[in-house]
Each structure stands twice: as C-alpha cells, then as structure tokens.
Amino acid sequence: MNLTKYFQKSELIPAIIQEAQTGEVLMLAYMNEQSLSKTLESGYTWFWSRSRSELWNKGATSGNTQEVVEIYADCDYDTLLIKVKQKGAACHTGEKNCFFNKLGESNE
C-alpha cells in the first residue's frame, strides 16, 4: 500500500485512537510513514514519539496493547481514526483514556 498521500502536509499524521466496541476516544498519538507501515503489517499500533524521537510500539512495555480493528483516513488525508481493541489502560497514568481533564472544572 502506498502511504505517501498521508504524509504530504507533514512527516507526522495525528492518529485518533478509539475503542472499537464502546466508541470511547482513548488517546491521540502521531505516526510517521514507518510507524503506519508497521501498524498495518503487525495489526498493532506503532507511533512516533515526538519527545523521545523514536518509534514506539504501544504496550510493548506495559502490556497494554492496541489491536487494530479498522483504520480510516479523513476527507483530506491528514488525520487517521484507528479503531482498536484496547488491552488494559490506554493512558500512561493508568486511566482508561487520556481525556480526564475537564475544562471549566475548578482545577482547570
């Protein structure tokens, strides 16, 4: 599969990770062409870590892997939506998903 069209605007494409069964949005991470290629080959998510500048196989350390169910690109090919089977917590904090800071609450 030719993946170059997903990387026309940038070397990194944001990938929204959604739990296939529940529709819960778990996290957002970035893929370069190599990580998208490894995701498609392996059936598990691989990302590019911007802070560590390295490929990152989600769950390789924690065991909290993401098995790919379906991948969609958006209308202009600059965002991915990846539906997954999440094992354990998606967030490194131990929360199920990363979106737990509600705006407008007293601590925000």
Next chain:
Amino acid sequence: MNLTKYFQKSELIPAIIQEAQTGEVLMLAYMNEQSLSKTLESGYTWFWSRSRSELWNKGATSGNTQEVVEIYADCDYDTLLIKVKQKGAACHTGEKNCFFNKLGESNE
C-alpha cells in the same frame, strides 16, 4: 480561565470532535488560543484554519454548527476532546463525519 497551558508545545492544539450522543468521531481540527477562548465563550466550536490562516466558526456558512457539550484535555494538555451536538453533516463533503476513507480497501 487561563488557557496558556494548552499552547505550551505549539500555537495550535488538535481538537477531536465527537458527537456526544452517539460517540461517533466526526472530525479533527486545530485551535489556537483565541479560537479556544471563543469556543468557551460562545458554546459553539471555533477553529483555526491552517490553509486559510483565519479563525473559522464551524457551520457559520453551512449552518452545520457544533454546540459544545463538554471539553476535555488529555493527560499532557496537548490534545482536546470536544463532545458536541452536531447539526447536519460535520464534513464539508456532505458526509456525516470526515473518516470515510478506509485503509486497505481497493481504492486506498
């Protein structure tokens, strides 16, 4: 509300737009501090258009507005998840959501 912590890494933060009632992921767009501020003030989504370099009130032209239900920031404050009531189609193509290009199908 002090919004600077959402713009530490970049002047733009990606905002995942999810339909509150169904959990359907509709689109991803970018906000700068001013558009997030206008979103919070008005209760409707405002974005920053990277291609047109201008603030953009979603649905102002098409009528397909997004009423904000809840906004969450992720664990490291570099992504937003905005749950909305979507009026009409979210995608400029007329599709309900922007994620209709399935990877691995013959045309991709």
